[in-house]
Amino acid sequence: MQYKKKVKIVNNAGFHLRAVAVFVKEAEKFKSDIKVRHDEIEAEGKSIMGLTTLGAGIGVEIEIKADGPDAKEAVARLSKLIADKFGEAE
Amino acid sequence: MYKGIAASPGIVIGPAYVISKRAVQVNKVELTPQKIDAEVARMHSAVERTKTDIGTIKERIVHDIGTAEAEIFNAYLMLLSDPTFVGKAEEIIRGQLVNTEYALHMVLQNYAEFSNRISDSYLKERSRDINSLVDKIIHNLEESGEKDSNAPADKYIIIAQDLSPADTADMNKNSVMGFVTEMGGATSHTAIVARSLELPAVVGVRDITSTAKTGDLVIIDGEKGIVVINPNPKILAAYKEERKKFILKLRMLKRLKTLDTVTIDKHKVELTANIEFPEEIVVVQENNAEGVGLFRTEFIYINKSNLPSEEEQFESYKAVVQKMNPRPVTLRTLDIGGDKFLPYFKIAPEQNPFLGLRAIRPTLANINMFKLQLRAILRSSAFGKVKIMFPMITVAEELDEAKKVLEEVKADLKRKEVKFDPSVKVGCMIEVPSAAIMADELAKKVDFFSIGTNDLIQYTVAADRGNESVSYLYDPLNPAVLRLIKMISNSAHKAGIKVSVCGEMAGAPHLAFLLIGLGIDELSVSPSSILSVKKLIRSVSFKDALDTADEALREDRASVIKDMILTRLNQLLYAKEKGEKK
Numbered sequence: 063m064q065y066k067k068k069v070k071i072v073n074n075a076g077f078h079l080r081a082v083a084v085f086v087k088e089a090e091k092f093k094s095d096i097k098v099r100h101d102e103i104e105a106e107g108k109s110i111m112g113l114t115t116l117g118a119g120i121g122v123e124i125e126i127k128a129d130g131p132d133a134k135e136a137v138a139r140l141s142k143l144i145a146d147k148f149g150e151a152e
Numbered sequence: 153m154y155k156g157i158a159a160s161p162g163i164v165i166g167p168a169y170v171i172s173k174r175a176v177q178v179n180k181v182e183l184t185p186q187k188i189d190a191e192v193a194r195m196h197s198a199v200e201r202t203k204t205d206i207g208t209i210k211e212r213i214v215h216d217i218g219t220a221e222a223e224i225f226n227a228y229l230m231l232l233s234d235p236t237f238v239g240k241a242e243e244i245i246r247g248q249l250v251n252t253e254y255a256l257h258m259v260l261q262n263y264a265e266f267s268n269r270i271s272d273s274y275l276k277e278r279s280r281d282i283n284s285l286v287d288k289i290i291h292n293l294e295e296s297g298e299k300d301s302n303a304p305a306d307k308y309i310i311i312a313q314d315l316s317p318a319d320t321a322d323m324n325k326n327s328v329m330g331f332v333t334e335m336g337g338a339t340s341h342t343a344i345v346a347r348s349l350e351l352p353a354v355v356g357v358r359d360i361t362s363t364a365k366t367g368d369l370v371i372i373d374g375e376k377g378i379v380v381i382n383p384n385p386k387i388l389a390a391y392k393e394e395r396k397k398f399i400l401k402l403r404m405l406k407r408l409k410t411l412d413t414v415t416i417d418k419h420k421v422e423l424t425a426n427i428e429f430p431e432e433i434v435v436v437q438e439n440n441a442e443g444v445g446l447f448r449t450e451f452i453y454i455n456k457s458n459l460p461s462e463e464e465q466f467e468s469y470k471a472v473v474q475k476m477n478p479r480p481v482t483l484r485t486l487d488i489g490g491d492k493f494l495p496y497f498k499i500a501p502e503q504n505p506f507l508g509l510r511a512i513r514p515t516l517a518n519i520n521m522f523k524l525q526l527r528a529i530l531r532s533s534a535f536g537k538v539k540i541m542f543p544m545i546t547v548a549e550e551l552d553e554a555k556k557v558l559e560e561v562k563a564d565l566k567r568k569e570v571k572f573d574p575s576v577k578v579g580c581m582i583e584v585p586s587a588a589i590m591a592d593e594l595a596k597k598v599d600f601f602s603i604g605t606n607d608l609i610q611y612t613v614a615a616d617r618g619n620e621s622v623s624y625l626y627d628p629l630n631p632a633v634l635r636l637i638k639m640i641s642n643s644a645h646k647a648g649i650k651v652s653v654c655g656e657m658a659g660a661p662h663l664a665f666l667l668i669g670l671g672i673d674e675l676s677v678s679p680s681s682i683l684s685v686k687k688l689i690r691s692v693s694f695k696d697a698l699d700t701a702d703e704a705l706r707e708d709r710a711s712v713i714k715d716m717i718l719t720r721l722n723q724l725l726y727a728k729e730k731g732e733k734k
Contacts, residue, residue, distance in 0.1 A: 074457070079282070083227030110227065111236040114282070115263060147464075 063094075065137040066127040073147035076119035079110070081148040086110050088143055094130025096140070107140070154357045156332070158377035159343035161680055162352030162402075163395040164330040165388070168368040168381070169308040170361055178290070181251040188249060192242055195252040198292040203232050205288070228285055253290050260286050304367045311364050330372045332357055332364075332379050346374075347435055354379050405683035409440045413686050415668070419694030422674035423686055424482075426654055430468055433475050435679040443480040445676025446541075446602065446654040447472060449525070450487060458496045459521065465528035470535050477536030482602070482676075483529050484581070485522070485554075487511045487543040497521070506616070511544030516553055526561040533573035541602055545580040545587050551597050554580075581654075583607035588636040595647035602676070603640055605655025609633050628657045629710040629717075634670065638705060641671035652676055661688040662717050668694065669701025696724055 075081060089096045089107045096107025100122060105112035107126070118124050124144075128136040143149070183191055210225035231237055237259065244255035263282060307329050314335035328351060336343060336355035346353035352374030364370065364381050371380040371391045380387060413423040424445030425436045436444060452460050452468050473481050488494055489510025497518075502508035515522045529540055542554045555578065565572055580597075582588050583604035595601065609626055610617060612633050617626035627633075637653075644651040652674030657663045659677035664685050667675060677685050700720050704713045 079227045079231070080223045083223065083230050086230060087226075106236070109234055109236045110230045111234045111240075111263070 063131065063133040064127070064129045065133040066125055067137050067141050068123055068125050069141040069144045071118050071120055071122045071124065071144060073144075074120055076122065077113060077116055077124075079114055082110050082113045084148045085113060085140065085143060088140060089136070092128065092130070092132045092136040092139075094128040094133045094136045096129075096136060097127045099125040099127065154354075154360060154379040154381070156354040156357035156360075156377045156379060157336075157343075158374055159336070159355040160330075160346035160351060160353040161375045162330065162350070163371070163373050163375070163391060163398045164309065164352045165369070165371050165391060165395060166307055166309045166329045167304040168311050168364050168366055168370045169304055170364050170366045170368075171310060171312040178253045178257040179251075180254040183249050183251060185249060188246055191245055191252060194293060195238070195241060195245065195255070195289075198252070198289050199232055199238055201292040202285075202288050203229060205292070206232070231282070231285060232289075252293055256286050256289060309370045309372060311360055311370070313361050330374065332360055332370070332372060334358060334360055347438075405687060408683050408686050408690065411686070411690065413442070413689050415689055415697070416691070416693040417695060419668075421668055421672075421689050422650075422652070423682060423689070424480075424652070424674060424676040425679045425682060426676050427472070427679065430471050432679055433472055436682075437475070439679055439682040441479075441679065441682050443482070443537075444472065444476055445482055445652055445674060447481055447483045448487065449483060449485065450492060453486060453488070453494050453497075454492065456494070456496070459524075462524050462528045462531075465525060466531050469529055469532035469538075473532045473536035473538055480537040480539055482539040482541050482579070483532075484541045484543055485512070485525055485529070486515055489514050506610070512542050512546075512550055512554060513544075516550060516557075519557060522554075522557055523561050526558055527565065530561060530565055530572040530576065531570060533576045534571040538573060539577040539579060539600065541579045541581060541600075543581045543604070544583050544607065545594065546584045547586065548590065548593060548597070551580055551594060555597065582640050583611065585612050585636065588640050591640045591643035592646065595643045595649055598649065600649050601640060601644045601651040603637060603651065603653045603655065603672075605633075605637075605653055605657040608636065608655070609657075612636060627710040628660075628663055629666075629704075629713045631705075631708055631710065631713065634666075634701075634704055634713070637667070637670050637672070638701070641673075645671060650674060659685060661685060662721055664688055665692055665697055665721060666701055666704060666717055668692075669697035669699070669704075671701075692721075692724055696720070 071077060073081060077085075086108055098105050098107050098113060098116060100116040100118045103116060105116050107113070107128075116124070126137050126140050128134075130136075206225050206228050210222050210229070213222040213225065240259050240262075241252065241255040244250065244258050245252060248255075260283060307327055309329050310331035312331065312333050314333055315331065330352040331346065332353070333355045334357060343353060343355055352372045354372055354374055354377050357379055360379065368381050369383065369388070371378075371383055371388070373379070373391070373394070380391070383391065413421050415421070422442055422445075424443040425432075425439070425441040426446040426448070427433065427436060427444055428448045428451050447469075449465075449469075452465055469483060487510075488497070489499055489508060490506050493499065497514070499509050499514060509517070526540070529538065532538055540558065542551065545551045545554075558578065562572070562574065566574075577599040579600035579602055580587075580594065581602050581604045582591060582594070584607070587594060588608065591601065605628060609628055609630065613625045613627075613630055615622040615625035617623050641651050650673040651671070653667050653672050654676035658667060658672075658675040659681040661684060664675055664677075665688060668689065675685060700717060703716060707713045707716065
């Protein structure tokens with residue numbers, strides 16, 4: 063199963079280290095292979111280093127791709143996490 | 153002598169340890185293939201040590217401050233376990249036959265290239281976090297991880313441009329006496345950590361790393377925000393004396409922590425804290441305040457590009473309410489205008505902003521924004537004891553209107569079956585003379601009063617205290633102000649409600665003494681003043697406070713009143729000391 067979705071970054075700090083850590087923790091709960099793309103650069107969804115290098119700040123649109131048995135759920139949960147500003151109180 | 157921002161109280165004297173921007177020098181060393189396995193092992197053990205260090209500080213932050221604040225350390229730990237990070241370094245060591253330092257440096261450089269593509273300045277700033285993590289690992293490589301060879305002595309004062317959360321992982325309370333940074337404000341991460349470790353700190357001292365040298369003798373006065381490098385003998389002697397006093401005072405004050413706030417003749421005074429940021433709760437709890445008497449909610453609105461959502465506000469309020477539970481938290485609704493503005497909420501330029509659209513006025517002119525905040529506050533009331541307070545009520549109509557909106561929000565929440573405390577107490581601030589004069593009428597409409605002395609003084613004497621040519625008029629002991637306070641407290645008590653003072657006046661011991669005498673039931677002061685005010689309250693009698701206040705109300709000059717109070721207090725405290733010695 064393969065799913066993808068475009069999501070806009072809405073938290074002030076964007077995909078910074080702490081937010082990425084929260085994202086990776088969530089991504090690791092899924093069996094699917096997860097990738098995140100910003101412009102032409104794609105990063106491993108379960109790698110904190112990779113995601114941080116995407117440099118996705120507030121207002122940027124990224125694409126979450128998942129491939130695997132729980133792909134649909136993974137994309138849904140991860141995009142919600144981004145929409146919820148990674149659960150941060152800003 | 154340098155002036156910075158007082159971040160964590162205390163006085164400390166010791167040798168400087170200046171940490172410059174990139175203290176770690178990286179040299180490339182080529183290794184023979186036989187040595188590679190040992191080198192990889194060396195790196196892994198340094199990484200493990202770094203993990204342990206960071207794990208320790210994480211636990212401490214979780215315990216002292218909260219899970220959210222410790223998130224960054226989780227990120228560090230994950231990064232240290234990330235195969236693209238450490239794995240990449242190992243690949244370089246094995247592939248190019250080089251030392252760990254160099255390999256890590258290459259990984260970092262690779263990363264920096266990526267970071268340079270980042271257009272977002274905030275994110276760019278954040279990429280420094282990774283640099284400091286690499287520094288940590290390299291630091292752990294160099295020695296057995298025990299002692300820092302660059303440190304000037306066993307104990308030292310750290311002077312740095314900025315301290316990242318990873319740097320604080322290194323802070324061993326046994327060797328770090330305090331610190332000074334160029335960056336940061338009173339609520340920066342550094343300052344919070346300093347307070348939680350009870351290390352004196354001054355932040356925001358410009359250029360200090362370029363003037364101070366490792367080994368220089370440094371004095372930090374964390375109360376006044378002063379740093380002295382290589383003091384002359386006179387200053388040094390004075391500060392040694394100050395430090396002695398500070399330690400004595402601290403010991404004495406700490407003993408007061410668990411004692412009740414009562415006068416000698418057992419008159420109870422509520423002693424609560426004013427806060428601006430949720431992080432300050434640590435200090436509030438540390439000093440065992442009986443509640444939060446004023447939680448300024450502006451922090452959540454200021455420095456934002458748009459209106460904070462109900463959810464965001466709710467989470468911040470809830471965090472404080474939950475931590476203080478069962479002690480009460482008084483949340484003041486948004487107080488902007490005057491000199492505080494929001495980028496997404498425009499107030500047209502005014503001739504006289506302090507006499508214009510400020511405090512409850514813009515709030516009542518924007519009911520939706522008001523309702524959003526009230527919903528967030530009410531929802532937080534399900535998690536502890538919440539009181540709501542409206543700022544700067546001037547006329548009865550404003551209070552009626554604010555209460556009406558509150559009832560509407562309550563009814564709406566009830567309909568939607570959202571949990572909140574239906575008996576939440578509602579109060580208003582009395583900080584305008586018109587409200588003080590009409591306090592008897594206003595008292596019938598609320599559950600409590602809180603006097604904002606800063607504004608009450610300024611509006612009573614019609615003087616801006618920031619304006620030097622008229623600041624002589626701005627005096628908390630102005631007799632008209634004292635009469636107004638007395639009037640407010642009489643009106644409150646007649647209506648059977650309590651009255652607190654949450655202005656700066658409450659935090660000065662001699663003024664606190666007078667306020668008790670004027671009938672004030674609760675003093676809400678800055679978290680760090682709690683114990684010194686408690687000390688005063690426990691050393692005087694209510695009867696003496698009443699007599700002194702009566703006497704003060706008969707005088708017509710602030711200067712005379714001040715002398716009178718100080719003389720009385722001196723006599724009382726001296727008599728008490730003598731009595732104790734007998």
